[in-house]
Amino acid sequence: MNRRRGLSLAEVLLAMLVVALLVLTTAAMNFSMLRSNKKSTDRPVGYLAAQQILARELYGVQDDNPAGSKAAFWAGNWPNTPWRSGQEVVNRTQFQYDIYAVTLQDVISGEPLGNQAPGFVNNRIKKIDIRVNWTQSPDGTRGGAGILRSTYTRFLHESE
């Protein structure tokens, strides 16, 4: 009579070890993918927040509110140090932002591009850059994702 041999204890333990390794690896990869997925979800949030913050800041200055701010904005340049910095909560996430602004210069004339001809004003352009940083996601589950960052760039015409 033939009796089938069963698995020894060592074989079972070895199989369980392999399965455990597979499961742990899979779990680890899933956690990593979750973090990346969250990051890719948050990037548009940051991008849109940057848009919103910049629009608000520029609206105020183009509206000359407070008085004199528009003239000061267009007279100055902030290539390396921010023109404006601050914090803002958008959709329960706190964003730290820095805004830089530089007037475009016409290399040929040496004057601002669209230079103010006598009697003709409001024709300059500024390149505006905003960078927003944030670390908290709305549900507070972020871990190990580090500081998230998004940038937004546009031209602003003086007559807008």
Place this chain on the structure above:
Amino acid sequence: MVLMLIGSAYQLLGTRIHQADNLEDSDGARLAAEAGFRYAQAQLQKDPGWRGGDSNVTVVNQPGTVVVEDHGNVLGILTDLDGNVRQFRIRFNFHNGTGSSPDEGLDDPDTYWFDSPFVSVNNLSNNSGAPMFRAEPSAGQMRVLSGSPQPYQVARFSATVIVEGLAGDALRSTNPTQWEPPANLGKTLSRVVLETTVARGDLVLIDSALYSGGETSIQLDPSNGVLNVTSQDGSPPKIRSLSSIGVYGQDTSVYQTATDGKVHIGDTGGAQFRVAGGISTSAAGAGDPQSTNKQVKTWPRLKWSEVRRAPVAGSTLSAGIYLWRNAPPRLEYYNEEYTGGPPVGPVTQLNPPMPPSVTVHNAGFRMRITDNTYITPTGSATGFTVLADPALSALGKRPQTIFSPPAGSTEAPVLSSDGGVYLESSLDGLGSITAEQSITFQGTSAFQTNPGQSVALYAKQDIEVLPVPPSVASHIQSSVVVSGSDGDDDGGDSGSDGDSGGSSPSSTLSNFMGTSLAVTPGAQDIAFGGMLYALGNIKMDLTSTGGQGNLFMRGIMSAYGGDPELDQDPGSDPLTGKVVANITNGMLVYDPAYAAQTGSMSAPSPLVITFQAQLER
């Protein structure tokens, strides 16, 4: 199963990452296109003739922004704080060489050949539409050829700028030297095409044959007089007043216009459109009240400082009174300012010498101006006055003041006075008069300027047309003759100073008006071509002495009632801005060709956005 799970998770994650990238890249492409439009806007406002430059130059070169213009093609490379690169591209160049039809007047680019079919058009300086072309593939490039599609026209005084914006990882290594993204890298590249039309706000909104800051009152022949208003460019014919408009004649049919014509009156102070003496709400072109704020946007604002005038240092004639007398025919000069009557002092000079720009024909009582002439203030006189001895009028004769450029020239001569211009004579020919006070002359005149010079008459006070003296009227033999001829009617002999009789008056006048005549011309008519611009009032009296006289006008008539030089709106002065006319019939043809002086086209000008759309992604 585990492997399948892992594989699907990575697949989905990749999609999510691409989604995030796509949002930023597509929006980045849109922002790049908008940045390109803003760049073009600044250049066009500074220089309305700008079309992306006519050489190969770097215009902007600073950290984060480089813009190069290459014979009508513009490349902008923008870098943000994270090093992401975006581009905008604008194309004016047809890529069809030099002199080929259609010819945009640009040589082919040196470096930046864009493969886009979208070509921008700058039509800011033209008073008619221009074709918009789409480039098509030809010999490995996208070129505009003679048979290329023309999907629409770009409106007069407008420019259509089409900007291609690009964003994405594929641009990360690009720079002005290597500006095309490397092929086949599998990296993302988003593209947005933004079309924007801008227009010269100071010109494109001008839309009416007649503007009055105050009231307009036109008295027609009570038995059969009509006022006919049309437009040369097919737009709805309009007349405007910030107050009331009254057209008085036999019945409500006296006001004739197209079915889409408009009569815009003020919306305050009980302004009305009155026809045939009654308050009318249903006459042809019923009164359409519009707010002052809205109406003033359509007003031609022509500042004294912008009007083309005779140079002070050029050909000059002394200010004062020039009196024509007979027996023998002669011209007497009095160094006096005209105060409404004959000269009070002795003759200063008999048959005074004339500058090269002025010739006098005594026998014909004719003064001919052939070039720009400045009236030099002399003694106490600042204005230029031409009078006729009453004895002359009694003989049925009257002087003529004629403007005509010399043979071979089409530039209308300008007469400019620091005072007023008072002409007890007809006013005929091709020219322009500017005066710091009023301009006055007699009826039976045919006076026009070139469309590019725009202004026929500009008075800082009033423009006034007086009736022909009855004793003279009975001797007037022919109707007004226009198109640059001398309008010789009855003043004296003909032929000895180069007068020509002209062709049939009706056909000439019809040709000049650009349309068939709505009224039959007569011997005592006046005809204008150009802009008649008074900061005060415009008064025309052709019939009060019992005569019959029609008004023909092709162009734009404006009684401002204020001073645009002082940034005053039309109608600022409640006492002026009126149009008052006693005429038999009137024919007004709005012609936008006279809206702008060609010389002012190159000056910086604010632009308004009239249209914007995304064409392609």
